[in-house]
Structure formats: C-alpha cells, structure tokens
Amino acid sequence: MREIIFDTETTGLDNRTDRIIEIGGIELFNHFPTGRTLHIYISPGDQKVHPDALAVHGITDEFLKDKQPFASVAQEILDFFGDGKWIAHNATFDMGFINAELARMALPPISPEYVTDTLSMARRKHPMGPNSLDALCRRYGIDNSHRAKHGALLDSELLAEVYIEMIGGRQTALGLGMSQNNGASERNDDNEDVVLVALERPRPLARRLSNLEEQQHDALIAKLGQKGIWAKYDRPN
Numbered sequence: 001m002r003e004i005i006f007d008t009e010t011t012g013l014d015n016r017t018d019r020i021i022e023i024g025g026i027e028l029f030n031h032f033p034t035g036r037t038l039h040i041y042i043s044p045g046d047q048k049v050h051p052d053a054l055a056v057h058g059i060t061d062e063f064l065k066d067k068q069p070f071a072s073v074a075q076e077i078l079d080f081f082g083d084g085k086w087i088a089h090n091a092t093f094d095m096g097f098i099n100a101e102l103a104r105m106a107l108p109p110i111s112p113e114y115v116t117d118t119l120s121m122a123r124r125k126h127p128m129g130p131n132s133l134d135a136l137c138r139r140y141g142i143d144n145s146h147r148a149k150h151g152a153l154l155d156s157e158l159l160a161e162v163y164i165e166m167i168g169g170r171q172t173a174l175g176l177g178m179s180q181n182n183g184a185s186e187r188n189d190d191n192e193d194v195v196l197v198a199l200e201r202p203r204p205l206a207r208r209l210s211n212l213e214e215q216q217h218d219a220l221i222a223k224l225g226q227k228g229i230w231a232k233y234d235r236p237n
Contacts, residue, residue, distance in 0.1 A: 002083065005156050005159050006026070006156055007088060007159065008023050009022040009057040011044045011050055012050040013050075018044075018047060019042070023040050024038060024151070025081070025153075036080075043065070043068060043070075045069060056149065074101070085116055089133050091119070118159060121166055133162065137161075140165040
C-alpha cells in the first residue's frame with residue numbers, strides 16, 4: 001500500500017485568490033518511509049504573501065521571485081503522488097488549494113476517496129484534544145524542537161511519524177502481506193489484532209570476514225579443543 005504524507009504552504013487562507021507556494025511530501029509503502037520525497041517552492045504569480053501567512057512560514061515574495069508557477073510543476077507533483085493515498089493534517093485546507101490550482105489548469109480534482117485527513121483521525125482517537133501537529137508530536141514523544149516555523153517538507157516528516165503512531169506504531173507493518181494464521185498476534189492501541197511475523201531477507205547479507213580472519217578464527221577454535229563452546233556451532237556457508 002502506497003501513501004503520500006504531504007503538506008502545503010500558501011500565500012493566505014482563501015483558495016479562490018491565494019496560491020500554493022510550497023509543497024512537501026513523504027512516500028510511505030506499507031506504512032514505512034521509502035526515502036522518496038517531494039519538495040518544491042512555487043511562484044504565486046502576482047499574488048503577494050499575506051503578512052499573517054509570512055509570520056507562520058517565513059517564505060517571502062522576494063524568495064519566490066525565481067520559482068516556477070504551479071502549472072509548470074503540476075505534472076511532477078501528480079507523478080509523485082501517482083496512485084497513492086493523499087494524507088494531510090487538516091486535509092480539507094490542503095486539498096482545497098490543490099484542487100483550486102488544478103481547476104485553473106482545467107484538470108479534474110482529486111477525488112475525496114483518495115484523501116485521508118489525519119486531523120479527523122486524531123479527533124476520533126483523542127476527542128479531548130488538543131490535536132494540532134505540535135500537540136500530537138508531544139503526545140507521541142516525537143521531537144519537533146527544530147520546528148521554529150512551518151515548512152511543507154518538515155511538517156510532512158513530522159506528520160509521517162505521527163500518522164504511523166496513530167495507526168498503531170511501527171508494529172502494524174510487521175505482518176503485512178502475511179496471513180494472520182502465520183504468526184503470533186497482539187493488540188494495538190485500537191484493540192485490533194496485529195500480526196507479528198519475522199520477515200526474511202530476500203538475499204542474505206554479504207560475508208564480512210576476510211579469508212585470513214576466518215583462518216585465524218579456525219586456529220583459535222582448534223586451540224580451545226572440543227570443550228570450547230564455539231566447537232558446537234558450524235560456520236554458515
């Protein structure tokens with residue numbers, strides 16, 4: 001299962017007139033980061049960054065002068081998301097801007113069935129709140145001390161950690177693709193069965209000992225005699 005945790009920064013709050021100026025995304029496969037990321041700054045054209053928005057993300061009009069417009073990077077964004085799930089905190093806000101930008105290009109909107117809102121998830125899981133990204137980081141012990149201002153990629157990285165914790169932590173991926181009859185199970189925070197299966201490497205790790213080191217090891221074992229504990233174990237081929 002492929003998911004993209006993403007965030008946007010904008011010139012303001014109204015997607016009818018304001019524009020996206022930054023987008024960041026983290027790819028997850030079976031709830032684990034793959035290492036693939038997306039991070040693009042975007043020119044808002046003639047739209048200026050509102051002072052209130054500037055105070056949040058610190059992205060200035062001057063910084064955005066040489067950046068490409070959304071139309072020039074839209075295909076790169078859509079290719080990165082591909083068939084994955086779009087996951088954002090307060091996704092209504094982000095998807096409102098994404099779909100507004102797509103509409104300006106006469107492209108179809110992203111269907112709500114492909115979108116997951118982690119804010120709604122958090123409100124169901126922690127109805128007493130608070131459920132801001134910072135609050136959830138504190139709740140799950142995720143270090144966000146380097147988050148002086150909002151940033152699309154940084155916020156996506158933090159949200160990826162929060163999302164994984166909200167769905168039960170990294171244990172949820174241990175048995176992916178395996179039958180529930182093939183391993184032991186335990187309960188996660190939502191009282192759901194989670195299969196715990198030891199996964200096998202597709203290829204064994206390369207040998208790390210040189211021939212000389214193996215010869216020296218064999219000589220040492222020979223000196224210990226048959227009573228030495230190492231004599232009971234065969235070296236793997």
